[in-house]
Amino acid sequence: MSTPCYEFFCPVKIIAGVKSLEHIPHELANFSAFRPLVITDQGVKNAGLIQHIDDAFNSSDINIVDIFDDVPPDSSTLLVTQIADLYRKLDCDSIIAIGGGSVIDTSKGVNILVSEGGDDVTAYSGVDSLKKPLKPFFVIPTTAGTGSEVTSVAVIADTVKNTKVVFTCSFLLPNVAILDPRMTKTLPPKITAATAMDALTHAIEAFTCMGKNPLSDSYATAAISKISQNIINVMDNPSDEMGRLELAQASTMAGIAFSNSMVGLIHALGHSLGATCHIPHGVCMNIFLPHALDYNLRHGESILGEILLPLAGAEAYANTPSNQRPQAVIDYIHKLKDKLHTRCQLPRSLKETGRVEQAQFAKIVELTVDDAALILNPIEVDREDAMAILKRAW
Amino acid sequence: MKKETNTLKTKLRDGYLNTMLGVIARTLCAMSKFDATLQKELEGVPENFILQMKVLPNVASMSVQKNSKGQLDYLGKEPNKGQKANVVIAIKHPELAFLVFSFQENNAQAFARNRTIIEGDLSMAMRMIRCISHLEVYILPKAAAKKALKRYPAISFLEKTRTAAKIYGHLTLDLLPGKTT
Ligand SMILES: [Fe+2]
Numbered sequence: 001m002s003t004p005c006y007e008f009f010c011p012v013k014i015i016a017g018v019k020s021l022e023h024i025p026h027e028l029a030n031f032s033a034f035r036p037l038v039i040t041d042q043g044v045k046n047a048g049l050i051q052h053i054d055d056a057f058n059s060s061d062i063n064i065v066d067i068f069d070d071v072p073p074d075s076s077t078l079l080v081t082q083i084a085d086l087y088r089k090l091d092c093d094s095i096i097a098i099g100g101g102s103v104i105d106t107s108k109g110v111n112i113l114v115s116e117g118g119d120d121v122t123a124y125s126g127v128d129s130l131k132k133p134l135k136p137f138f139v140i141p142t143t144a145g146t147g148s149e150v151t152s153v154a155v156i157a158d159t160v161k162n163t164k165v166v167f168t169c170s171f172l173l174p175n176v177a178i179l180d181p182r183m184t185k186t187l188p189p190k191i192t193a194a195t196a197m198d199a200l201t202h203a204i205e206a207f208t209c210m211g212k213n214p215l216s217d218s219y220a221t222a223a224i225s226k227i228s229q230n231i232i233n234v235m236d237n238p239s240d241e242m243g244r245l246e247l248a249q250a251s252t253m254a255g256i257a258f259s260n261s262m263v264g265l266i267h268a269l270g271h272s273l274g275a276t277c278h279i280p281h282g283v284c285m286n287i288f289l290p291h292a293l294d295y296n297l298r299h300g301e302s303i304l305g306e307i308l309l310p311l312a313g314a315e316a317y318a319n320t321p322s323n324q325r326p327q328a329v330i331d332y333i334h335k336l337k338d339k340l341h342t343r344c345q346l347p348r349s350l351k352e353t354g355r356v357e358q359a360q361f362a363k364i365v366e367l368t369v370d371d372a373a374l375i376l377n378p379i380e381v382d383r384e385d386a387m388a389i390l391k392r393a394w
Numbered sequence: 395m396k397k398e399t400n401t402l403k404t405k406l407r408d409g410y411l412n413t414m415l416g417v418i419a420r421t422l423c424a425m426s427k428f429d430a431t432l433q434k435e436l437e438g439v440p441e442n443f444i445l446q447m448k449v450l451p452n453v454a455s456m457s458v459q460k461n462s463k464g465q466l467d468y469l470g471k472e473p474n475k476g477q478k479a480n481v482v483i484a485i486k487h488p489e490l491a492f493l494v495f496s497f498q499e500n501n502a503q504a505f506a507r508n509r510t511i512i513e514g515d516l517s518m519a520m521r522m523i524r525c526i527s528h529l530e531v532y533i534l535p536k537a538a539a540k541k542a543l544k545r546y547p548a549i550s551f552l553e554k555t556r557t558a559a560k561i562y563g564h565l566t567l568d569l570l571p572g573k574t575t
Pocket of ligand 1: 146198201202267281285
């Protein structure tokens with residue numbers, strides 16, 4: 001069911017491909033920005049990726065003012081304040097975030113404070129609290145999955161109140177996202193697989209949930225085909241830069257798709273499992289993807305079969321009778337999970353994570369039915385339904 | 395200069411929207427006094443929590459608040475002075491609200507089409523949306539409720555009639571002059 005009325009917005013300039021990092025100095029100058037602060041994490045630093053950025057600023061008249069390289073996987077509003085102080089102290093005029101979801105969300109928070117003023121970023125939480133553009137903000141994703149480089153959302157933990165603070169505003173969108181194959185080349189196999197499955201889930205939910213629209217559909221289907229064509233190849237040849245670039249682009253495309261159509265049941269379950277058992281988001285997506293699609297299908301969801309074309313290719317699509325296509329999609333995903341499990345032991349079930357106990361199901365169910373992602377799932381999900389899916393995913 | 399055409403039609407529409415929001419608010423409050431499903435949902439809602447639903451710009455509005463007994467109180471259009479709603483569900487334009495309240499578009503569709511804004515604590519918003527879906531089963535004719543909801547639950551005609559009778563009973567009591575609940 002495509003909506004007869006929709007909104008679509010993505011003002012992010014995307015620079016993708018070989019030596020795209022070298023475009024950054026010129027792009028910064030376009031924003032009259034000459035004093036960038038780099039925000040990143042230890043993983044990026046230890047993988048030697050900062051060197052690529054340094055190289056890109058060689059032979060340019062712009063210097064990186066400082067590099068904050070200590071963003072943890074679970075960032076916090078306190079850290080946001082701390083980095084904002086550094087930015088002000090050093091008189092920076094722009095931000096370059098290099099990393100995955102946590103680094104990017106933290107940087108979005110920093111950008112709020114350094115643009116709007118103040119020390120408490122939570123004052124700007126909620127929907128559309130910002131009323132004017134922020135400082136020039138560039139993002140270089142190093143995981144191909146979250147799509148944060150093209151979303152207007154940031155989720156940052158408030159460790160004092162022990163809650164997660166959500167910020168939603170179009171001014172949080174980066175000005176420029178740079179997808180350079182060098183930056184995802186060293187991503188370890190398990191994270192490569194998990195983040196690719198997150199991106200695949202973004203695209204599939206964008207295509208099958210109620211917020212779908214013709215523009216998000218086109219990004220979603222293109223992302224699905226790029227992921228399915230490249231994921232196994234990249235797992236087998238980790239240094240294949242072009243394959244990596246395909247996955248990075250797919251992740252950005254899936255990000256554009258879901259940020260304009262929203263996600264559904266798989267993310268509701270995944271958020272809840274992640275919060276309860278501290279399992280990485282991509283792993284949660286990998287576990288729930290086929291089971292939630294199966295639940296939706298059995299309760300009347302009707303367009304899943306169309307995904308077979310981008311997922312399995314024209315020949316497989318043409319050889320499958322239309323009434324068998326939805327099941328073929330689910331079977332394909334199960335097989336993909338098996339292949340990834342063989343290559344990097346990415347858990348396929350709750351049990352395989354070794355970190356979930358059935359006694360935790362009740363809590364996961366409660367969180368799931370309270371997750372806003374359920375609003376746009378095509379099928380209603382109550383507590384019993386969510387429990388049944390958890391049991392199937394065990 | 396903006397010219398309001400067909401004022402009678404827009405007045406009727408806005409009156410209808412106010413009536414519908416008022417009915418939803420008062421029914422939520424009435425059902426919170428006896429309905430087990432609603433009471434269970436409300437258990438997870440903090441005391442003094444306020445839900446506001448409105449039609450922008452200032453066309454129609456309703457607010458309800460959870461009291462110390464775990465039930466909901468009707469606050470009128472706006473929260474009391476000095477209080478702020480914890481969850482605000484707003485529809486961007488009265489014509490868009492009319493699509494929802496005339497059952498041409500369900501709540502999820504309105505949200506999918508970017509016609510609705512949900513602000514505040516989203517998990518509490520999900521709870522309140524479940525409460526409203528639950529009450530729609532009982533106060534709407536089956537045909538309308540089927541359109542308003544993603545899934546119409548399996549309830550018997552008898553159960554529906556009994557609950558509806560209880561709701562109307564409580565509503566009548568609540569509306570007695572001089573009684574404030
Ligand atoms: Fe995701």
